[in-house]
């Protein structure tokens with residue numbers, strides 16, 4: 398499959414996922430200005446791990462999981478953080494790419510849709526960003542943490558909302574996790590930033 402075909406297939410599956418998940422459909426409309434942008438692939442150490450251990454999907458998420466895995470070798474994977482911030486093990490077993498957004502494989506100014514993966518037993522410390530965010534779990538599971546709210550263990554089809562500038566964190570245990578994340582509001586092209594006191 399060509400990169401272009403793989404990304405169109407992933408986008409179709411993500412659009413259907415958005416339509417089928419009430420929390421996601423309510424969060425933002427599906428963008429109507431998407432245009433494909435050829436972007437050079439950037440590989441990361443996590444890729445073989447993700448292909449080998451993508452986490453369990455649900456019947457509803459299996460198609461999206463498969464489409465994202467098919468697009469993965471063509472994606473411009475990013476790490477955002479430095480080894481000083483998160484450690485080498487984290488950078489070896491995590492990465493994300495922008496399916497749609499200001500700098501995505503599809504360009505839109507209306508929202509940002511990213512795909513991220515973490516291997517087992519990783520801790521993504523408290524971080525924040527201006528846009529509001531909805532996590533949707535495609536496969537695997539993780540513990541989602543927000544200040545002053547109970548931790549939630551989420552699996553395929555579950556969602557979690559993060560407000561503008563609200564610190565949040567994620568921990569994986571005996572499952573990896575593959576997520577589709579959507580941002581809305583100001584600052585779509587920004588990167589998340591670690592809360593300084595949590596960065597060891």
Ligand code: ZN
Nearest residue numbers: 526530559589
């Ligand atoms: Zn976030």
